[in-house]
Amino acid sequence: MLRQRVSGRIPTLIAATGLVVAVALTTGGCARAGADPAGAAVTTASPTRLPAATQGGACYLLDYGVIEQVLGVAFDVAAAGTADDTFTCVLQQLAGTYPDLTLAVTRTGADADVFASTVQPAGAASVAGLGRIGYSVSLPATADAGSAVEVGWLSGDDRLLILRYRVAGGPDESVALVPKLTALAKRIDRESL
Numbered sequence: 001m002l003r004q005r006v007s008g009r010i011p012t013l014i015a016a017t018g019l020v021v022a023v024a025l026t027t028g029g030c031a032r033a034g035a036d037p038a039g040a041a042v043t044t045a046s047p048t049r050l051p052a053a054t055q056g057g058a059c060y061l062l063d064y065g066v067i068e069q070v071l072g073v074a075f076d077v078a079a080a081g082t083a084d085d086t087f088t089c090v091l092q093q094l095a096g097t098y099p100d101l102t103l104a105v106t107r108t109g110a111d112a113d114v115f116a117s118t119v120q121p122a123g124a125a126s127v128a129g130l131g132r133i134g135y136s137v138s139l140p141a142t143a144d145a146g147s148a149v150e151v152g153w154l155s156g157d158d159r160l161l162i163l164r165y166r167v168a169g170g171p172d173e174s175v176a177l178v179p180k181l182t183a184l185a186k187r188i189d190r191e192s193l
Contacts, residue, residue, distance in 0.1 A: 052078035059089035098168035
């Protein structure tokens with residue numbers, strides 16, 4: 001029963017993430033949606049852009065300055081969305097479609113065993129010290145998207161979080177980002193509890 005509840009939410013999580021990416025691409029990140037999914041990261045305003053958290057949804061957990069410090073990439077716009085119990089956020093640069101950073105957050109009743117068997121993709125590497133259980137995986141480029149790195153975890157407060165970073169380049173560029181994206185995921189996990 002629990003496995004059915006969790007696996008039933010995975011398509012919703014994926015669809016919600018796709019919806020947010022589409023909104024960001026068409027509106028330039030001007031949408032405002034959602035509420036704080038649980039705990040807000042501390043953000044500071046910049047004279048050139050509003051904090052990502054002003055968009056609501058999962059953007060409450062993202063801070064432009066922290067992301068730039070950890071990933072070495074600056075983002076300019078954020079867009080948030082919600083679908084059922086899933087909150088999403090996508091960050092992009094004004095200059096182009098890639099790179100982009102997407103975070104999806106949903107409450108879950110899954111335990112570590114269900115997470116490992118249902119959520120974690122085949123071939124993913126375990127990430128120690130990230131929530132109750134975590135993984136990282138490199139994803140190949142698709143017809144309409146560059147290669148990506150994904151880090152997913154089950155938080156200590158029963159949330160499923162998926163953080164994905166897509167690049168314009170090939171797999172070499174995304175594979176090099178695995179340690180950085182993992183470090184960002186750990187920081188989001190610590191600051192959002």
